[in-house]
Amino acid sequence: MTLRTRFAPSPTGYLHIGGARTALYSWLHARKHNGQFVLRIEDTDRERSTQASVDAIIEGMDWLGLDYDEGPIFQTERFDRYAEVIDQMLEQGTAYRCYCTRDELDAVREAQRANKEKPRYNGKCRDRKDTPEGLDSVIRFKNPLEGDVIIDDLIKGQIVINNRELDDLIIARTDGTPTYNFTVVVDDLDMEMTHIIRGDDHINNTPRQINMITALGKDVPKYAHAPMILGDDGKRLSKRHGAVGVMQYRDDGYFPQAVLNYLLRLGWSHEDQEIFSREEMIELFKIENVNGAASTFNTKKLIWVNEQYIKTLPVAEIAEHLQWHLDDQGLTIVEGDDFPTLHDVIEAHRDRAKTLKELAAGIRYYYQDFESYDENAAKKHFKTATPAILQNLLDKFSQIEDWNAQNIETEIKNTCEELELGMGKVGPALRVAVTGTAMSPSLEVTLDLIGKKRSLARLEKAVEFATAKYA
RNA sequence: GUCCCCAUCGUCUAGCGGUUAGGACACCGCCCUUUCACGGCGGUAACCGGGGUUCAAGUCCCCGUGGGGACGCCA
Secondary structure (H helix, E strand, O other): OOOEEEEOOOOOOOOEHHHHHHHHHHHHHHHHOOOEEEEEEOOOOOOOOOHHHHHHHHHHHHHHOOOOOEEEEEHHHHHHHHHHHHHHHHHHOOEEEEOOOHHHHHHHHHHHHHOOOOOOOOOOOOOOOOOOOOOOOEEEEOOOOOOEEEEEEOOOEEEEEEHHHOOOOEEEOOOOOEOHHHHHHHHHHHOOOOEEEEEHHHOOOHHHHHHHHHHOOOOOOEEEEEOOEEOOOOOEOEOOEEOOEHHHHHHOOOOHHHHHHHHHHOOOOEOOEOOOOHHHHHHHOOHHHOOOOOEEOOHHHHHHHHHHHHHHOOHHHHHHHHHHHHHHOOOOOOOEOOEOOHHHHHHHHHHHOOOHHHHHHHOHHHHOOOOOOOHHHHHHHOOOOHHHHHHHHHHHHHHOOOOOHHHHHHHHHHHHHHHOOOHHHHHHHHHHHHHOOOOOOOHHHHHHHHOHHHHHHHHHHHHHHHHHHHO
16 A cells, blocks of 8 residues: 655645654655655635635745645535545435534533533534424534544554543534534545644644544554644744744745754654655654644744755755845846856855845945945944045056956955055955955955956946045 | 643753663853854753652652643634
């Protein structure tokens, strides 16, 4: 039998970081065992499901590179099938109609709470024989009254729940539409899922689902409940509490692989390894090794992981991901006409950017002239001696025929010697003059990339500016 | 309140009866240095508490405590 897993989000918001992790685990488990991975959209709540959310989820999966072999499958397209199974259960007596009103139910729950009991359905209609006309009804699953349900969870180990803790859950609403726990069971069975990997907030649903599966006479799949991700405040990360959509991580400048890498290491490890390629993830991942405890999301670590990728990925790949940010920041790369190649610029900057967003922002001066100098930088590095220093550099640079790092460096040194100044006096001013900021790669590299034409022009401007400043 | 899950440095983790309790992020020093970074070296820092079991417990059991989750005609 082919191993099959699924990711089954409800389209009530974007794909957030917690969902992304369970999706990753499911995906990895399937890929590792040459199985199949299915994307199923659980949209039975028609009130809250939106097409925008469906799109966002698919976009997120796509960005992360979590490809699926089947899907997206929409539950709303399977209502006939659910109705069929409900009829079957009604017929075989494993489900029944319940005529209790919401008010009655609320009253029962309230009383139970007051009595310090776990609120649950009291089974009032469980053995009801009549079928009153004109009364609204829901359909409930007839859960066993006695005995234990045992979950052999791949992550948590054995979990035992007594059926007395469970109640008869509603499987079809008054309007006839099926509910979550039921559709999950039907789908997981129909779609021949062998492994159910999901968040551990579903542990409480599992025994009910197992009971339904058993009632339908089918084999129970394997379960793996992954722990939650907590925010800095120790609270569970959710859409309404601190969790941002995965696309936000693209916007913030992270590589999808870095996000995956971070998510994987959050709750799982392989010896002392921190960085995993996609292939290594698939090869080394074992669902049994996922930590059973919840873990706290740590942005600093994610940044560090991202840095590792920015430092080591092939330049072409970085450029690919960088393009979105260049567009976003309105920077057009025109190579040629004395402009540096993006390749060379990335190579020069990759070690000093934490994110693609930073990288994009930091390379603007190669392709665009700046209007003004960074205020602090100019204040700190443009002194009274600056015009003379810059003029000296300008004169020497003008003489360079072969504009390259080696020759540039030589001339900077010549200026230092001639003016009897240390690099510390010359360098910073030169940097501000040609980049407008106080930070850049080493000067000869920076100047080389900026090109002779623009370097000279900017020096001229800077001489003027600094002269005016001290006039 | 009831049920379920969980518990090693601030954070992510290794550990699967005998370890100087290891690694990573972060943090703090030092080195490198024309800026910002990178990098290198070093350092601070943890077994929630109490009972057992055992020659021996971070590792196994129980009880607390703490945190998380679930108790919907949401998923």
